Amino acid sequence: MSSDRITSVRLSSVLLPLPRPISDAKVFTGRQRPMTEVALLFAAIGTEQGLAGLGFGYSKRAGGPGQYAHAAEIAPELIGEDPSDIAKLWTKLMWAGASVGRGGLAAQAIAPLDIALWDLKAKRAGLPLAKLIGAHRDSVRCYDTSGGFLHAPVEEVLTNATASLESGIGGIKIKVGHPDAGVDLARVTAVREHLGDDVALMVDANQQWDRTSARRMCRELDRFGLTWIEEPLDAHDAEGHAALARAFDTPIATGEMLTSVGEHRELIRAGAADVLQPDAPRIGGITPFLRLATLADLHHLKLAPHYAMEIHLHLAATYPSEGWVEHFDWLEPLFNERMTISDGRMLVPDRPGLGLTTSDKTEEWTTDSIEVR
Template identity: 70%
Template sequence: MSLLTPPRTQPSSTLTGSRIEWIRLSSVALPLAVPVSDAKVFTGRQKPMTEVIFLFTELRTADGTEGIGFSYSKRAGGPGQFAHAREIAGELLGEDANDIQRLWTKLAWAGASVGRSGLATQAIASMDIALWDVKAKRANLPLAKLLGAHRDSVRCYNTSGGFLHTPLEQVLDNADATVANGIGGIKIKVGHPDAAVDLARVAAVHERLGGSVPLMVDANQQWDRTTATHMGRILEQYNLAWIEEPLDAYDAVGHADLAAALDTPIATGEMLASVAEHWELIRHKSADIIQPDAPRIGGITQFLKLAALADHAGLDLAPHFAMEIHLHLAAAYPREPWVEHFDWLEPLFNERLETRDGRMLVPDRPGLGITLTEQARAWTVATAEFGGPGRS
């Protein structure tokens, strides 16, 4: 269904058990143990990150099936996501939870004046992901199995141990611990205003890993085209798995030129907030590895559309952040993907994802396989409920 032509009639559910009866939105502020800095901080464009704001959607159908989904915002935008979700969430009441693509379109039209990207799609994402969680639970399947898994585990790499604020010796210790915990790759941040700092850190981590563990670097959009080409050529000696976000996220042509000039694969896409924006990367051949973020692009419904385009173009996949969601989506991608390991979200969920032999294992629990902790409830700063009765 095209967003350009709104539906004239809304199908009514004949499956009364799947009718959506209750929805709760929650804004949750997750504090980080230490302020986090990447290259955007060292170049003066942002302040250190101290918290992540999550938008959770919980919903229940008439047969008692409950689903959960989430979106998030770093540094700014959390209250805006919650406000927009609160405006449109009521559109789901009474609807058949099975009709996910139609409901995505309905929510997009409910907020059409704010567009189909950015904050608008991120608010919808939380609800869309909850609907997919419900669908998988009603089928008594892990989400990956519902989608059609190609594998039961996915290669994983760690990012949280290699931020620029972390002293080099600690980065090296973190890398050792990461490998010991069964995680298969190490990504460190680059993009420091002093290129010598970047090169020294990459050389030290590469030496510590001995070339036996995949190593990635992430410049967080802080290089210009000339610097990215220069640094990329120097870094080729380390046989990196990829260079991530070397240029501005929207510079499709620059990324394409860089990808053509370097042997090292180029990865990008995490900051884009729609399928249409990612299509610019695909059609320009801007990346070897595409890195969509389901909560940013509108949820699982939109991610699946993008994944089909990426696979058709022959791209590898390494979704950004939110491993609790992306593990399932990566497991269903035809080409061997990567998933990003972050332990930041662990206080929010009662369950843990298992890593072994460099891979993250798809859980056998139905749906996403996650439930909120009491600590997550304690960090909740705003809620809104629709329908009822609510949970006891």
């Protein structure tokens, strides 16, 4: 039996300002306002033996204060527990807040705590997280998203794409879902011509099309040799996504907006995704992510985790078939370390755990914190 016990949990609410307002299709169709900041929830877990684990989750637009409040309520459940019993502790945390559900904000509040426990366990073993779990590869193909938003003129998107490829990134994703389908097709045409046929190109509609529009657009987009078409429909429309996956050659990717393994299971049952895009901070952490990855592999699906490359690089490296990790530079100011990218791939760090330490900026942007002992 391990003699180590959890003695402290520190939670920090962090508000990360973005350099410029970000707009995707949800802004152009009036559903949301431009995004100007990202709310993050950091968890630092300490033990009797002096070990420390770091985890984080996030919320875009509303939800950050709610995640922080829920995590503060359930964090005392960890005090005195063996930090190696991660699956047991995930279940304990989930049941502590079960009256508000097993997905959504309740799951997202658990994620930083769960991720911190995995970070701590890998540090105890002296291994990168991917190696602790069991890696299939030491690097993962990566594509860039942050340079292809709809608010950027197409000339800027082309410039950003060139810069990404020159930095070693292997693929480019751009946003679509503009109210004018002609604008979408013109932008995709320009980017494909700029990149050539050999560079991986993905598009992301951010759930903006109805079923009729999605069929029309997927038919048009089939000719561009895309790596995938992402979220052409509402994230919960498993039946609609499945129909598109059956009808068109271009793979359909979805799953980033779902907040539980159960919701992803419905996608898989329906055959709604050729490429599954789970997000560990959204579904409750690494523990449920690994359960979902096993299910996805049994159904022969590709895996391309959404956002949070600092976490998902490790997880994508453990998936049996080759997938993709999404390069987003938004979170880089929060950490002292940087991901290494070369020849279209992101390399798994050789540092123990996630291999991350928080920067001075994280402390500067902290709006609230609490320590539980």
